[in-house]
Amino acid sequence: MPEVVALGETMVLMNPETSGPLRYVHRFTKQIGGAESNLCIGVVRLGHTAGWISRLGDDELGRFVLHSIRGEGVDTSRVSFDPEAPTAIMFKERRELGDTKVYYYRRYSAASLMTPDDLDEEYIASAKFLHLSGITPALSVSCHETVLAAMEMARRLGVKISFDPNLRLRLWSPAEARRVLVDLMGKADIVFPGVGEAEVLLGTRDPVAIADQILSRGASLVAVKLGAEGAYIADKEGNRFRSPGFPIERVVDPVGAGDAFAAGFLVGLLRNYPLDECARLANAVGAFAVTVTGDIEGLPTNEELAAFLGEREDIDR
Amino acid sequence: MPEVVALGETMVLMNPETSGPLRYVHRFTKQIGGAESNLCIGVVRLGHTAGWISRLGDDELGRFVLHSIRGEGVDTSRVSFDPEAPTAIMFKERRELGDTKVYYYRRYSAASLMTPDDLDEEYIASAKFLHLSGITPALSVSCHETVLAAMEMARRLGVKISFDPNLRLRLWSPAEARRVLVDLMGKADIVFPGVGEAEVLLGTRDPVAIADQILSRGASLVAVKLGAEGAYIADKEGNRFRSPGFPIERVVDPVGAGDAFAAGFLVGLLRNYPLDECARLANAVGAFAVTVTGDIEGLPTNEELAAFLGEREDIDR
Amino acid sequence: MPEVVALGETMVLMNPETSGPLRYVHRFTKQIGGAESNLCIGVVRLGHTAGWISRLGDDELGRFVLHSIRGEGVDTSRVSFDPEAPTAIMFKERRELGDTKVYYYRRYSAASLMTPDDLDEEYIASAKFLHLSGITPALSVSCHETVLAAMEMARRLGVKISFDPNLRLRLWSPAEARRVLVDLMGKADIVFPGVGEAEVLLGTRDPVAIADQILSRGASLVAVKLGAEGAYIADKEGNRFRSPGFPIERVVDPVGAGDAFAAGFLVGLLRNYPLDECARLANAVGAFAVTVTGDIEGLPTNEELAAFLGEREDIDR
Amino acid sequence: MPEVVALGETMVLMNPETSGPLRYVHRFTKQIGGAESNLCIGVVRLGHTAGWISRLGDDELGRFVLHSIRGEGVDTSRVSFDPEAPTAIMFKERRELGDTKVYYYRRYSAASLMTPDDLDEEYIASAKFLHLSGITPALSVSCHETVLAAMEMARRLGVKISFDPNLRLRLWSPAEARRVLVDLMGKADIVFPGVGEAEVLLGTRDPVAIADQILSRGASLVAVKLGAEGAYIADKEGNRFRSPGFPIERVVDPVGAGDAFAAGFLVGLLRNYPLDECARLANAVGAFAVTVTGDIEGLPTNEELAAFLGEREDIDR
Amino acid sequence: MPEVVALGETMVLMNPETSGPLRYVHRFTKQIGGAESNLCIGVVRLGHTAGWISRLGDDELGRFVLHSIRGEGVDTSRVSFDPEAPTAIMFKERRELGDTKVYYYRRYSAASLMTPDDLDEEYIASAKFLHLSGITPALSVSCHETVLAAMEMARRLGVKISFDPNLRLRLWSPAEARRVLVDLMGKADIVFPGVGEAEVLLGTRDPVAIADQILSRGASLVAVKLGAEGAYIADKEGNRFRSPGFPIERVVDPVGAGDAFAAGFLVGLLRNYPLDECARLANAVGAFAVTVTGDIEGLPTNEELAAFLGEREDIDR
Amino acid sequence: MPEVVALGETMVLMNPETSGPLRYVHRFTKQIGGAESNLCIGVVRLGHTAGWISRLGDDELGRFVLHSIRGEGVDTSRVSFDPEAPTAIMFKERRELGDTKVYYYRRYSAASLMTPDDLDEEYIASAKFLHLSGITPALSVSCHETVLAAMEMARRLGVKISFDPNLRLRLWSPAEARRVLVDLMGKADIVFPGVGEAEVLLGTRDPVAIADQILSRGASLVAVKLGAEGAYIADKEGNRFRSPGFPIERVVDPVGAGDAFAAGFLVGLLRNYPLDECARLANAVGAFAVTVTGDIEGLPTNEELAAFLGEREDIDR
Secondary structure (H helix, E strand, O other): OOOOOEEEEEEEEEOOOOOOOOOOOOOOEEEEEEEHHHHHHHHHHHOOEEEEEEEEEOHHHHHHHHHHHHHOOOOOOOOOEEEOOOOOEEEEEEEOHHHHHHEEEEOOOOOHHHOOOOOHHHHOOOOEEEEEEEEEEHHHHHHHHHHHHHHHHHHOEEEOOEOOOOOOOOOHHHHHHHHHHHHHHOOOOEOOHHHHHHHHOOOOOOHHHHHHHHHHHOEEEEEEEEEHHHHEEEEEOOOOOEEOOOOOOOOOOOOHHHHHHHHHHHHHHHHOOOOHHHHHHHHHHHHOOOOOOOOOOOOOOOHHHHHHHHHOOOOOO | OOOOOEEEEOOOEEEOOOOOOHHOEEEEEEEEEOOEEEEEEEHHHOOOOOOEEEEEEEHHHHHHHHHHHHHOOEOOOEEEEEOOOOOOEEEEEEOOOOOOOOEEEEEOOOOOOHHHHHHHHHHHHOOOOOOOOOOOHHHHHHHHHHHHHHHHHHHHHEEEEEEEEEOOOOOOOOHHHHHHHHHHHOOOOOOOOEEEHHHHHHHHOOHHHHHHHHHHHHOOEEEEHHHOHHHHHHHHOOOOOOOEEOOOOOOOOOOOHHHHHHHHHHHHHHHHOOOOHHHHHHHHHHHHHOOOOOOOOOOOOOOHHHHHHOOOOOOOO | OOOOOEEEOOOOEEOOEEEOOOHHHHHEEEEEHHHHHHHHHHHHHOOOEEEEEEEHHHHHHHHHHHHHHHHOOEEOOOOOOOOOOOOOOOEOOOOOOOOOOOOOOOOOOOOOHHHHHHOHHHHHHOOEEEEEEOOHHHHOHHHHHHHHHHHHHHHOOOOEEEOOOOOOOOOOHHHHHHHHHHHHHHOOOOOOHHHHHHHHHHOOOOOHHHHHHHHOOOEEEEEEEEEOOEEEEEEEEOEEEEEEOOOOOOOOOOHHHHHHHHHHHHHHOOOOHHHHHHHHHHHHHHHOOOOOOOOOOOOOOHHHHHHHHHOOOOOOO | OOOEEEOOEEEEEEEOOOOOOHOOOOOOEEEEEEEHHHHHHHHHHHOOOOEEEEEEEEEHHHHHHHHHHHHHEEOOOOOOOOOOOOOOOOEEEEOOOOOOOOEEOOOOHHHHHHOHHHHOOHHHOOEEEEEEEEHHHOOOHHHHHHHHHHHHHHHOOEEEEEEEEEOOOOOOOHHHHHHHHHHHHHHEEEEEEHHHHHHHHHHOOHHHHHHHHHHHHHOEEEEEEEEOOOOOEEEOOEEEEOOOOOOOOOOOOOOOHHHHHHHHHHHHHHOOOOOHHHHHHHHHHHHHHHOOOOOOOOOOOOHHHHHOEEEOOOOOO | OOEEEEEEEEEEEEEEEEOOOOHOOOOOEEEEEEEEHHHHHHHHHHHOEEEEEEEEEEOOOOOOOHHHHHHHOOEEOOOEOOOOOOOOOOEEEEEOOOOOEEEEEEEOOHHOOOOHHHHHHHHHHHOOOEEOOOOHHHOOOOHHHHHHHHHHHHHOOEEEEEEOOOOOOOOOOOOHHHHHHHHHHHHHOEEEEEEEEHHHHHHOOOOOHHHHHHHOOOOOOEEEOOOHHOOEEEEEEOOEEEEOOOOOOOOOOOHHHHHHHHHHHHHHHHOOHHHHHHHHHHHHHHHOOOOOOOOOOOOOOOOHHHHOOOOOOOOOO | OOOEEEOOOOOEEEOOOOOOOHHHHEEEEEEEOOOOHHHHHHHOOOOOOOOEEEEEEEEEEHHHHHHHHHHHHOOOEEEEOOOOOOOEEEEEOOOOOOOOOOEEEEEOHHHHHHOOOOOHHHHOOOEEEEEEEEEEHHHHHHHHHHEEEEEEHHHOOOOEEEOOOOOOOOOOOOOHHHHHHHHHHHHOOEOEHHHHHHHHOOOOOOHHHHHHHHHHOOOOOOEEEEEHHHHEEEEEOOEEEEOOOOOOOOOOOOOOHHHHHHHHHHHHHHHHOHHHHHHHHHHOOOOOOOOOOOOOOOOOHHHHHHHHHHHOOOOOO
C-alpha cells in the first residue's frame, strides 16, 4: 500500500514539435500531464511509494496514460476505466513572446465523472498522505464532492491531507474558484499555494499574509511557492522561514515545477526531515522539473539530486 | 457567390505517424477532416466554386481549419468564430487487421452550436446546390434545426438540395439516426447513400430497393455508392443504371471517398453532363480519394482526371 | 478590393531541421518566404485587407505558395501561373557562428518573367498603398520595367507608393543596385531603408543623413530601420524623431523583421495614427517577427499586440 | 503472484525509420524486444497475469525497458539492476529483398550475468507455467546454469515448464546449440519448435517427426509452428492434429509471431481450453503479431481477438 | 586510376516524406541522384573501381554531393567546383495513381557549364570503360561538346565507350533529342536503350529492331532494357538472346534501375564474363535497385548478390 | 600520402532527438564520433591531408563510419574490417542540469582488437605527424601495445608524435590510467592535456605545473587546454605564454572541442606558423566545434575561419 495517495485527472498532452502559434505546427508528440500523477511520479522517483486514483476513458489514449504512469512505478490498482467518456486531452503552445498557452479537451471527460464511490477507504487508510489539487473540484460537481469526501475520509482515518490550489481560470471563474478553494485550503493539513493564485484567492501576494490566512483557516503547514526565489514556510508551531531556490540557467518549461516542489516536500516529511530540509529538497526537485519540456521527464532520482546538491566534477566523456 | 454551398463541421484530424494501436504512436500530424468541406474542396479542385458555412472555435486550431479550407480556394466568408466553444478534434487509428478507428473530441464543439441564424439567405439563394450531410443533425438539437431550416430555405429559393446520409453510429443510436435521416433523405433532391448505412436506415442493402425507397419519399435522384464496384443511379424520370468503379491497386485510406464521389457528381450536374457521365466522373474522383491517407490530398484536378481517364505514357524521368 | 497591394516574388523556403552546415542536414521543412507577401500577411493579421500580385510556376510548389498566402486571407485574385517557368526556391542555413545564409534557386523563375501586363489598373486604383521592394527589379529587366510601370500607374492614380530597398547583393552588384534603387527610392512616397543597405546605396549609416538624402530625392516619409534599437522617422513636413525598439530576450531569426515593420507602419497609416504611433506599432510588429524561425508565423494579431504592449499576467495553465 | 513466469533478456530495439541498408538510415526509434517479455505481455494483454525475471543495466536504457514492461502490466518485482554491465541493444534492418537482419550488442550484458541466485523459489512456486527460451542458455555459462536450475526448481515444485527453442545462430554454433537445446526440450513439458530450427536441432522439417522426437525425450506436449500455415499439435496422450493459420493480407514484420503464438497457447491452457481451441487461439494471436513492425504493439486484447475471430462490420467512421 | 570513368551531373534529390501531391508534403529528405554517379557507385559496390567527372556548385549542397559520392569509394579527384553556378536540385513526387514526377532546378547549374577542358586525357586513358548518358548533352551546348570530345578522346585512346540514352523530355524536344542521341548511340561501343525511349528515338519498341538500328550505326553491343522482363542482347558478332529479369514482389521505386543494370553489365565485362552472364548480373543488380526509394541505397554488394542468386535460408533472428 | 596520420576507434554516435533522460527519448540520429577521426577531419577541412588507421566491424554500421570519414576526404586506405567483432556504439544524453553523459557499447569492438600488425611502416613514415590519444590504450592490451609500437615506429622514422591524453574514466581506473598515460605523455613530442584530466593524471590543475611535468618527462611542446579561456603553451626552448580563447555566445555541445583544438594546432605547425599563431588557430577551431551538437559538423574551413577571425558584415539575405 503506497505512502502517498493522490487523486486527480491526467490528460494526454499533445506537445508541439516547434514553438510558435499552433496553426503552423505540423507535428505533435504524445506525452502525459496531470498535476497529481506528476506528484506521484516525483515521489516514486525518490524511492518512496505512491498510488494514483483516477478514471480514464476505455480507449487507446486512456491505456497510454495508464501504461505511462504504471511504467513509472506508481500504483494504479485503483484506476478505473469509463466505458463511455473519453480520456482528456491538452494541447500546449509555446511562444517566445508571452506565456505557454494550453487548449483543453477535458469537458465531460472520464475523470470528470469521478464520484465518492471511486474512493477505497482501506487504500487511503494505509497512506501517510493524501494529496489533492484545486483542479479536481473544478472539473464537475461530482468531482468536487469526491474531493470533499476524500478529505473527510482522510481526516477520519488520521491520514494527513496535502493540498495544492492549482488555480486554473480556464475551468471556472475567479469567484467560484475562490469560494471552493479557500474552503478546501482550510480543510487541508499542508497547503502549497503560489503567489499568483494566492492573489486571486486570498487577495494578497505577500507570503507572510498568505500563510497567515491559510493557517488561520485550519491548516497546520503552508509552503508558499515563490518560483525561482524558492519558498516561504510557516507552520502552526510558529516556525517561519524563507528557503532559497536554486538558480537554473535556462528554464525550458516551468509547467510541472509546483508538482515537483510538493513531491519533494512530502518526501522530506516522509523521511522526517526537519522543515528546512524539506523545503530545500522541494526547491531542488522543483528546479529539475523546469529543465525539460514535459511535466515528468525532469523529475530527479536520489542520485541525481545528490549530484546536483553536492559537488561534482566530470572529466569523463 | 459560389455554385455549391455546404454546411457542416470540420475537425482537426490528428493523423498517427505509424499504424497500430494509438497507445504506441508517439507522433501525430495535424490535418483537417470534414465531409462537407471535403466536398467543397473537391468541387473547387475541378474548377468550380464552392462556399462552406460553419462555426469554428476562436482558437489556433480553428484558425488552422479556416486557413486550410480558404487556402484551397473555398469561400469561407460565412464561417464564424465562437468565442467559447472549441474546434473539434478527431484522432485516427490505422490498423492492419480491422478497420480504421476514430476517436472524436467534438461534443460541445463550436460547430455543434450552429443555429438557423448562421444561415445567410442571400448567400444560399445564389447557389445551384446546397449540400448537407447526416452528420450535422447528429451534433446537437440546434444543428438539426439548422439543417431543417437550410433545407426549407433552399426549397423556397429553388436551390437544389444534395444530401449524403453519412451515418455515424458514434454520434447517435441507430433508432435516432433512422428517424432523423430517413426524414431528411425525403426532403432532399439528390441523395448519396452507401449500402452499409442504407441497411441500418432503410433495412436493405439492395441498391434497387434503396433507390426505390428514397425516390418514393420525395427525392428526384439517388446515387447509391457501391465502393470499388461503382454506383447505382436512379431518378424520378425512370433512368436507372449501374456505373462501374475504377479499380485501384492499393487503397491507402477509404475515408473521404464518399465525399469525393458526391463532389464529382455535383460537378457533373453543374456542367449539365448526362447522368452516366456524372456517375463516371463521380467514380473517378472517388478513386483518387482512396490513394492518400488524408481526406483531401488526393482530390484530382481536371488535368489529373483527364490523364487518369485517358491514355498516358511517360518515359521521362 | 484590398487597402494594400504589393507586388513581388514569393519562394518556397526549405528550412533545415537543424542548424549547422547544410551538408549535414538530412531534413527540410517546406515553408514560404517573400518580402512582399510577408507584408501582406502582416497587414491582414492586423485586420486590414491586402492583395498580392505575382506569377508562380504552374507546379505543386506554386500551388503550395498560392494556398499558403490565400489561406492567410490575402487576396490572390491577381496571381497568375506560368506554364513553363518554375516557382523559385530558397534554402536557409542557420549557423551559431555567423549569419544565416541563403541559397537561391530563383533565376528564370516564373516571377522573374513578370511584365507590366501583369498590372491591373483597376485593382491598383482601389488601394490606399502600393508596396514594392528592391528585390523585384533585381530579378530581371522585365521585372524592373514592371516596378517602374506600377509606380507610374500608382502616381497617376493617386495611390501612395511604399518602398523597401531590400538590398540583396546575391542578385546584383552594388553598383547596379545603387543605380536602380536610389532612383526607385526617389519615386516612392514612403521608404523603409535599413542602415546596412543605406551604407551601400547612399554611402552613410547615419539615420539623419539617410533620411535627408531620400527626402531630397522626392519621398515624403522615411522610416530608417535600426534593428533592436527601433527606427528613425523623418518626413517632408519636418517631423523627425527616434522611436525606440522593443527588447526581445531571444532573437530566433531576424529574417522578416523588416517586412513586419513596414506592415505595422502601413497599418498605422491606414488607421490615421499619428506618426509616432505608426512607428511604435511598426516596432512592435517587427519584434514579434524575430521570435520564430519562419518569416510569417510570428506576425501578431491585434489581440496579441495589445497583450504585448499592455500589461498582462497569467496564472492560469 | 503471476500465473505465468518467464525468465530471459530484453533488449532495447533500435528500429530504423526506413527500410534498406542501415548505413543509409538516419533515424532510429527506440522500442523493446525480448522473446520472454513478449510472451508475458501477450499473456497480460489477454487478461491473465505474468511476471518477468531478468537483470538489466542500471542505466537509462535499462530503466526504459523496465518502464515499458511494467507499464504493460507485467509484474517486474523480480527484475534486478546490475551496477556494471549494460542493458543489451539490438538494431533491426528491414530489407525488401531478403530477410530482416539484426545486429546485437548483447555480449557481457547485464542479463548475461544472471545466475541461479536470481531465482526466487516462492515466486516460481506460485505460477502455473514457467516459460523459458533457448536464447538464454546461449548468453553465457551462468545463464545456462540459471535455466537448468529454474527447470529443476519448477519440476520439483510442480510448475509446468514451457520452452521455445528460439535458435539464434548468431549466438552460438549449430553443434553447441544442438547439444544444449535438445537436452532442454526434453526437460520441458510443453515445447514450441519451428520447422526451421527443428531442421538444425533435430535434422528434420517434418512436423510429425519433430513432435515424435521431442515427445520421446520426455515432453508432454509439442506445438510445431508452421508459420502462415498454422501449427501441428501432438501430445503424450496421442492427440495429434494440424490447426490452420489465419491468412494475413500484408505481413509487416514476422518477428515476435512465435512469442505471440506461445502466449496464446499458454492462455488457452490457463483457461483449460481443449487443445484445438488452444491452438486456434495461439494461431490467432500470432496472426496479430505480424501486422506491426514492433514485437509487442500488435498483441491483441480479448475484444480485438473476438472481433477478429467473429464476424464484424463497421459502417461507422 | 579507375577501371570505369563516367561523366555527368549529380543533383541533390529532395525526397518527400510522404506520397501524394507535393503541396501537402511538409518534409523532405536530402539524398543524391545522378545517372552516371549511380553507375559508378554500382561498380564500386561490386568491388571494382570507378571515377566520376563533374562540376558542382561551390556551396553546401555541392559539398554534400561530393562527400556522398566520395564516401561510397568512387574517385572524385576530377570533380571541380564552380564559384558561381549552383548545384542542381530535383524534387521527387510519388503518387499512388500515376507515375513518379520530378521537378528540376538544374538550368544554369554548375554541371551545365562543363566544357571539354574538364576532361583529363591521362585519367580517361587509364580506364577500361568511359560511360556517358544522353542527359549530359541535353544540359547545354558546352555539355554536348564535352560529351563529343570525351567520346573522341576515348576512341583515340582505345577506351571502350558505354552509352545510356536516358531520354529526358523535360530537358529538350523529341526532335532535338533524336538528332543528338541517335548520333551518340552510333559513336558508342556499348548502348543500353530502353524500349520507351527507343520508340521516341528510333521509332520502334521492338527489341530486335532497336538492336539492329543501333548496331548498324556503328555500336558493337546493344543491351535493350525490358524492365521486369529482363533484357535483349545483341552484338556485332551475331550473338543474340533474351535474358530474363528477376521478379520483385514489391517495386518501391523504379528510378535508378537502368543505371544499376548498366553497372552490372560493365562489371560483367570487366570480369570477362560471357555475355549471358553479363546480362544475368545486370538484371540482378537492376532488381536490387527497385527495392528502395533512393537511387543508390539498394545497389548490392557481391555477398548480397550471391545470396540473392544462390540459395539461402535464414532461421536466425 | 597524408601529412597527419592518426590511429584510434570511431564509434557510431546515437544522438538523441531531444534533451533529457534517454528513457524518454523516442528517436535517435546516427552520426559518428571518434577523437582521432575528428582530428583528421579538422585537418582536412583546413586544406591539409590526413589518414586514419583503424579497424571496423564488417557490418552496416562499420560501412557507415567508413563512408562518413572517407566522404570527408580523409584517407581511409589503412582501415580494415573485422569479420567477427562489431563496430562500437555510443549513446549521448544531453541534460540541462549537469553534463552530457555517454553510454558506451565498445567492449570487444572491432577497434579494440587492433594489434601492432595494423601499422603500415611506409604509411607512417611519409607523415609529418602521428596523432594518438589516451583512449586507445584503454580499449585493450593489444591496443595499448599498438600505441606503443606506433610511437616507437614514429620515433625511429623521425615522425613527430602528437598525443592527447583524453582521459576516459569509464574505460579504466584512475590508477591504471595514470600509470599508462603519464608514460605515453613522456614518449610524445607534443601533448594536449586538459586541466581536469591533468588533475587526475599529474595531481595538479596549474597549467604551469602541468607543462613542467610533461616537458620534464621528455615532450618538446605542451598545449594545456583551458576551455573557454584558451590555452597555455610551453616548449623545451623556453617559450611560455597564454593564448586567449574566443568567447562563444551559446555553447551547444563542448564535446569535440579538444580534438578541434589539436587539429588547429597541428595545422599551424604544418604551416610553420609561430607558436602563438598555432595557438590562436587552435583556439579558433575549437570555438567552432562547440557550436553544433555533433563532433565534426562545426569544424571550419579556411574561409569560415577567416570570416570569424577577420571583420565581417553581411547585409545580404
